[in-house]
Amino acid sequence: MRFSLCCISFVWLCCYGVQNVFAYKIPQIKLELIGDKFNVSIPDEAGIENVAFNINRNRPFKAFEQGEFSGRVSTPIDNRWIFESKRHLRDDDTIYIWTDVQFNKNRFRAMSTPIVVSETLTDINEVINDNKSTVTTETPPAIDPRTEKCEPALTKIRDRNVCRGELLFEENFNGNELNVTRWRYEVRLPLDNADAEFVLYDTNAEITNGLLKIEPHIWGNDSPDADIRRGSLNLGARCTAYQNPDIECRRQPFGRVVLPPILTARINTKHAFSFKYGRVEVRAKLPQGDWLYPLLLLEPHANLYGQQAYASGQMRIAFIRSNLQLQTQSGTEMGGRLLNGGAVLRPEAIYRNAFMVNTSRDAHFGETFHVYTLTWDDRRLSFEVDGQKYGSIDGGFAQHEVGQNYAWTSGNYMAPFDQEFYITLGVAAGGHGDFSDDYLSKPWANTSPKAALNFWRDRANWKSTWTSPALVVDYVRVFAI
Structure with missing residues (x-):
């Protein structure tokens, strides 16, 4: 019986450890413009030891391969892991990123959702330095008032709701x-x-x-x-x-x-x-x-x-x-x-x-x-x-x-x-x-x-x-x- 309890305790400890190891999920990347440069970042979290970013401009990754811009960051700044590039981005660029994070001695990799520069929204409260200019888009025009019932549409326009036939x-x-x-x-x-x-x-x-x-x-x-x-x-x-x-x-x-x-x-x-x-x-x-x-x-x-x-x-x-x-x-x-x-x-x-x-x-x-x-x-x-x-x-x-x-x-x-x-x-x-x-x-x-x-x-x-x-x-x- 004593042996069984020990085994049960050991299994519980192993499972608990595994759960901790694989609990980390790489968050969505944040893109910011800084004059003629840009940076990408993820928030800091206890256990992160270093972060590598691989970035392509207007070209999707076929695998976890080296990007057009790439670099490994060893120290967070203001609670974010930040990689900065001196390349100027155009409004119509699409940015593809995959990230490698070393977390509690383990490595995690993930492809980020593509980021269209002209659609990037950054909360002013999250801006790291006052001299950084963030990308914004115009507020979508409001839907015209309609007296008839609005039927849901298959059509999509970013974050705007539209009516069928509109x-x-x-x-x-x-x-x-x-x-x-x-x-x-x-x-x-x-x-x-x-x-x-x-x-x-x-x-x-x-x-x-x-x-x-x-x-x-x-x-x-x-x-x-x-x-x-x-x-x-x-x-x-x-x-x-x-x-x-x-x-x-x-x-x-x-x-x-x-x-x-x-x-x-x-x-x-x-x-x-x-x-x-x-x-x-x-x-x-x-x-x-x-x-x-x-x-x-x-x-x-x-x-x-x-x-x-x-x-x-x-x-x-x-x-x-x-x-x-x-x-x-x-x-x-x-x-x-x-x-x-x-x-x-x-x-x-x-x-x-x-x-x-x-x-x-x-x-x-x-x-x-x-x-x-x-x-x-x-x-x-x-x-x-x-x-x-x-x-x-x-x-x-x-x-x-x-x-x-x-x-x-x-x-x-x-x-x-x-x-x-x-x-x-x-x-x-x-x-x-x-x-x-x-x-x-x-x-x-x-x-x-x-x-x-x-x-x-x-x-x-x-x-x-x-x-x-x-x-x-x-x-x-x-x-x-």
């Missing part, structure tokens, strides 16, 4: 200037990736008589002395690059590298409005002209599944290849009479139609205004034009052989389309991803390092087709579902 966003482009509280220009060169378009995005949109007009122009208006192989381009402080400023903000022609042949515009609501699930309506007249295409997009706000190669997805509310006539080698018509809607999950041209639905008309979609609608819910994407549904795409992208991405298995059935997205409007030209090499009369090959130069050299053939090259938008509306 008009969440409406832009009618009144006035003479872009509403900067809703829209911002992208001023940048496209990244030099597998589908980079042949353009420079700048601030050349116009608003007149309640219409947004984005019209692309040939470099230097194709004056006799214009040459994309000479000169240099540096966007300076105006540049809105968010991945690689060396590529997106500057270009010096040499060899096969040329200046962008086309000047155009691209605007978005990333800083002001994003949502998860809903119905989007855009009334627009699409561009007409060879090798142009409209950008009526929903793009990921936080890029939680990664920033490269459409890892976090892109939704196309409406898309056409704006050529007046465009045929494949087999005679299939792919020009402006064929309307597409769908998802982009890979950069390569050969995969562009894998998640697209389409409908065709006798007339080019740039001849007149149409209402383009995307309904996005937790099971599928559905597409309409002028109130007529023409197709839908079911979720389950993580299991699809073309779109498969391991990171999506951590999301729901619609991953990567299970996060908040924002609205983008613009016009692009050329590129390596939206025009297959199977198209007749295409003056460049997608794999050619001279693609943009060859496109430019063929302008005598395509510029005469740019009779109505502008994207003209009447309104944009988003409704809760």
